[in-house]
Amino acid sequence: MAELVEVLLRVAVVLLAFLVVPLLVGQVEHKAMAHMQSRVGPMYAGGFHGWAQLVADGVKFVQKEDVVPAAADRTVFKMAPAVALLPYLVAMVAIPIGPGLVGQDLDIGLFFVVAVMGVGVVGTLMGGWSSANKFSLLGGIRVAAQLMAYELPFVLAAASVAMAAGTLSLTGIVEAWNPWWLLWQAPAALVFFVAGLAELQRPPFDIPVADAELVFGPYTEYGGLRFALFILAEYAGIVVLSALTAVLFLGGWHGPWEDQVGWLWTLAKTGLVAFVVVWVRVAYPRLREDQLQRLAWQGLVPLVLFQLAVTAIGVVVMSS
Amino acid sequence: MSFPGKGLLKGLAVTMRTMTKRSVTAHYPDALPELPPRSRGVIALIEENCTVCMLCARECPAWCIYIDSHKDTIPATTEGGRDKSRNVLDRFAIDFSICMYCSICVEVCPFDALHWSPEFEYAELDIRELTHEKERLREWMWTVPAPAALDEGAEPAKEITTAQKAAERQGRPTP
Ligand code: SF4
């Protein structure tokens, strides 16, 4: 009985975090991006500096009509947003916030999270394919190309930390973490972050939704709640990516007073990375399709292979 | 010094610096804007000055000034004198849904009957309400600011010079 209660409690907390944290990131994006562009962003909703803007947006999305194009593949079209969103919820379950503070501690947590994040992209792909719209289809193909190119460096960068820590458990990785990893694993951290951005199709890697070329890519035919789910998936993806970067490369809950406020450290690091995601969006223009592919195959993949070699040498030297 | 990725870092620095500065947004409905002098907000009419010469209506490129008038005869006051006739303004309206704020009517009016007021908050839900009749145009007159002072060392206005000369000719003291 007590076990059941605990499981329910954990699920409830993860669900709550899943619903609230992406909104927080979205709001930060609204405001930080605005100020980076010398604007003020939303100011009215909720009274104080537009804090409730995303709630208002949500209410608006709910009111919209649910339109499915006549030629669309209805089932796939309707399922796509859920397929895009749910993997991030599932991934969140496995990410530890503090020692023992985790939805479900898995032995192969890293493997699980990386695998599940790849599924999220499938939702976008489904949306692109089933919309019966050339823009959606082209967007979907771009998503696929992007996934192919960036999944490899993404996984290899994660493998580098796993090698260094000698475990696939996320909690285990954080426990094995040492401040000097910041230097040792820096290239992997960079590759992981950049490849993660590309997988989430965040600017400057938002080629699949390039509005000047493809209207809104795979989401062109979506409206109302389904569209909102896709957007929520994007922000949930940012949260998962930031949390993963914080846990794998920035030492999770390691920091002063980690015994008392370790979870705060994880959250602060996650927030910092999420801020960088927004920052990068404002600072850089969108890459072209060929530049995107070149960056992946000629930049990130060699870099992460080099990192793997460095990690391997480090592990061998340290264990001998 | 240059190194790979310098441009990327510069981009980040620019956005971060902008974020720490005050934004340039004008908080319009909460704070009224500071309009420059001679702002063209709405046209005001002093009905008393208007002689119904129709110059403004004819020069308006958008044809959005509507003037109706009739001739009034004022009977001669002296025996055998001639009846005077004068124009009476029946309607003077400007359709601000068509007006393009070119200011030609204000420039062309020889009797200073039209003036710019900086008021701009007269949006309407019905486009017909944007045709301001002469009563409304008269009301705008209260919001017309005093003319901006002349630049330092500028020649005095032509009217003043003429008036001064006339006064001197009659041997009256001038201010
Ligand atoms: S400002 Fe120009 S367009 Fe407007 S009423 Fe005067 S002359 Fe016509």
Ligand code: SF4
């Ligand atoms: S130009 Fe001046 S005086 Fe003549 S009709 Fe227009 S407002 Fe009246």
